[in-house]
Amino acid sequence: MIIDMVNRESFWSELQFSIQGQVITPEDAGYDEARLAWNRKVVQYPAVIVVAECAADVATAVTFAREHDLGVAVQATGHGNIRPADDCLLILTRLMNGVTIDPVAQTAHVEAGAQWGVVLAAAQQHGLAPLLGSSPTVGAVGYTLGGGLGWLGRKYGLSADNVVSFQLVTPDGQLRTASAAENSDLFWGLRGGGGSLGVVTSMTIRLFPVTQVYAGNLYYPASMAAEVFRHYRAWVSDAPDELTSSVLVMNFPPIPALPDFLRGQSFVMVRGCYCGPIAQGEALLQHWRDWQTPLLDDFKTIPFSEAAAISNDPVDPLPGFNSGAWLRELSDGAIELLVGYGLGQSSPSPLVFAEVRHAGGAIGRVAEGTAVYGNRHAEFVLSLVGVSPTAEAHRQLVTYVEELKAGLRPWLTGGVYMNFIDGVESQQRIRDGLAAGGYERLAKLKAQYDPDNRLRYSFNVAPDR
Ligand SMILES: Cc1cc2nc3c(=O)[nH]c(=O)nc-3n(C[C@H](O)[C@H](O)[C@H](O)COP(=O)(O)OP(=O)(O)OC[C@H]3O[C@@H](n4cnc5c(N)ncnc54)[C@H](O)[C@@H]3O)c2cc1C
Structure with a gap:
């Protein structure tokens, strides 16, 4: 779309005049702040940004885009960007938060x-x-x-x-x-x-x-990673649906915000949430407590309102890298690779964590094809997360993860979970x-x-x- 400079102002004011929210153009002071995504790796230059306040604003903005042959991008938070919103009309929905x-x-x-x-x-x-x-x-x-x-x-x-x-x-x-x-x-x-x-x-x-759950994390030494992954496999083989859990290799970054015990340290962790009767959740955890005493065991009864404490994900924006895949099984071979790459082999791993989440249960009981969502019958989804502050760090992560996934190929289903991948990979793997x-x-x-x-x-x- 070409807009000559003389008509530019009146062009956007036509849009501003017809909506309740705000129109922000590259000439406006707020443009650089408005085009940010939570994931700071995303750098985008929309032709115009509409901060919508209601459904009617969205309808007007979409109609405007059609009339002026503009693409339309949407952002609520910018946690999950697939393709930067360049040269298009970007609708920010953050004020529509009722x-x-x-x-x-x-x-x-x-x-x-x-x-x-x-x-x-x-x-x-x-x-x-x-x-x-x-x-x-x-x-x-x-x-x-x-x-x-x-x-x-x-x-x-x-x-x-x-x-x-x-x-x-x-x-x-x-x-x-x-x-x-x-x-x-x-x-x-x-x-x-x-x-x-x-x-x-x-x-x-x-x-x-659901108002209270039995949930938390078990921390074991990184040196026990392979045996913890194998023990986890046995644990979830007959897990009740009330238990949703994961196992991960975690490399805590060396940042001041973390306590000494965690800062810059690596662990293998078991994470989960049991939403049935609390006594049964406690009994399930006995599998671990009878096996090996963890370095830290913070599984306890918590109000579900505090569910964020289970993963303790970062809240502040950062340049994140996400990749992943569905695993057919958590075989010994897959475990060896996940642990090796999760912790790093000859040098430290560029990954913050390599997590295997247990899916299945009610997810797999919905007939495939009921919705376009795929991979319902795979039970283990891999989530590989890193931080990529520079192009070089990003390239290193891409190569590292490609190498890991090439090794894992015998145990991958070929499917991906779209929410756990981003950027170029998510553009290329939609079918999967x-x-x-x-x-x-x-x-x-x-x-x-x-x-x-x-x-x-x-x-x-x-x-x-
Ligand atoms: C720290 C972290 C933790 C996460 N944990 C989980 C998890 O536990 N489970 C899980 O499944 N996923 C998880 N995710 C992935 C997350 O669900 C996806 O990244 C999701 O797309 C983010 O949605 P958003 O609206 O916040 O992000 P945005 O980047 O704003 O949007 C993501 C995508 O959705 C589209 N979109 C957003 N709003 C609309 C709309 N109103 N209409 C049409 N399209 C729209 C956008 O265009 C974009 O393609 C996590 C991601 C992060 C970074």
């Missing part, structure tokens, strides 16, 4: 920009819980569009499987509802298909009666994150709803015309 709980129906109505922590706090006031993930500062909608695997996942399923309805603006500027009864094709494609079919303005999700035939069906829906592929900054699915 949450309303219906305690009778046990649902929450969540606006596009609400973070999980806000939904959790509101729901807990009624003795209810949403299916959030490890971080309360992740956006509820973005997480759900990618699937949404959290600490209640094995018991109650994916966040995407517990959406009652979405309200969205499709690229033609229409505000629509997508549910099992209305626009069910869109409903299918939004649950695991990212934001490729529309800009979600709000969603209604189911809540569950979807149900069989999902990409092709999504491409047909794109031809119907987004023939010009305006929403190419999320999961980029080429319209099949």
Whole structure:
């Protein structure tokens, strides 16, 4: 799109005049702050930014983009950027952050920009819980569009499987509802298909009666990593659905914010959340306590409102690197590689952690194809996380992770969990994150709803015309 300098101001003021929120252009003082993503690795230069305040703002912005042939990108927090929002109209949803709980129906109505922590706090006031993930500062909608695997996942399923309805603006500027009864094709494609079919303005999700859980972490010495991973494999082989857990190699960074005991140290950790009767959760942990005394054992009864303490994810923005894959099994060979690369071999590992999360349970009981979300029957998902402050550090991480995944190939399913990968990898591996035939069906829906592929900054699915 070419806008001559003379008409530039009046061009954007036309948009500003028609919305309640704010229009920010590259000439405005707030532009550099507004274009930031939580993940500071993302550097993006949108043609214009719309800080939307309501669904009508989103509809106006999307219509404006269509009329002026602009692509449309959406950002709630910037935790999960796939492709930088360059030369397009970027809609920031952060001010659309209302949450309303219906305690009778046990649902929450969540606006596009609400973070999980806000939904959790509101729901807990009624003795209810949403299916959030490890971080309360992740956006509820973005997480759900990618699937949404959290600490209640094995018991109650994916966040995407517990959406009652979405309200969205499709690229033609229409505000629509997508549910099992209305626009069910869109409903299918939004649950695991990212934001490729529309800009979600709000969603209604189911809540569950969870107020306290038995949860925490066990820390063992890094030297025990392989045996802890093997012991973990045995532990989860017959785990009840109430237990969602993970095992990880953790390299705590040498930062002042950490206590001496952790700063710059490596551990192998077992992490989990049991949402059934507390006594049964305690009994499950006996498997570990009878085996080897951990260096630190902070598994205890906690209010679910404190679920963020289980993973203690970073809250402040940082240049993050994410990669991952679904594992067919946690074989001895896979464990050897995960531990070797997780801790580093001849030199320290560039990874902050290599975590294997246990999925399955309710997630795998939903029939494949119910939604476009794929890989339901794989039980172990690998999440590899690093910090990449420089291009050089990023390249090193990419090479390291590629090497690790090449070694792991015999035990990988070939699928990826889209929420656990980012950047170029997430642009290239969309098909591998979807149900069989999902990409092709999504491409047909794109031809119907987004023939010009305006929403190419999320999961980029080429319209099949
Ligand atoms: C610290 C951390 C912890 C995490 N923990 C978990 C976890 O436990 N489980 C899990 O499943 N995932 C987890 N994730 C991944 C996270 O769910 C994804 O990165 C998710 O995409 C983030 O959503 P967001 O809205 O916060 O980010 P954003 O970067 O703002 O958005 C992410 C994607 O969603 C699209 N999107 C956002 N809002 C809308 C909308 N309203 N309409 C259409 N498209 C939209 C964006 O365009 C973008 O493609 C974690 C990520 C981080 C960084």
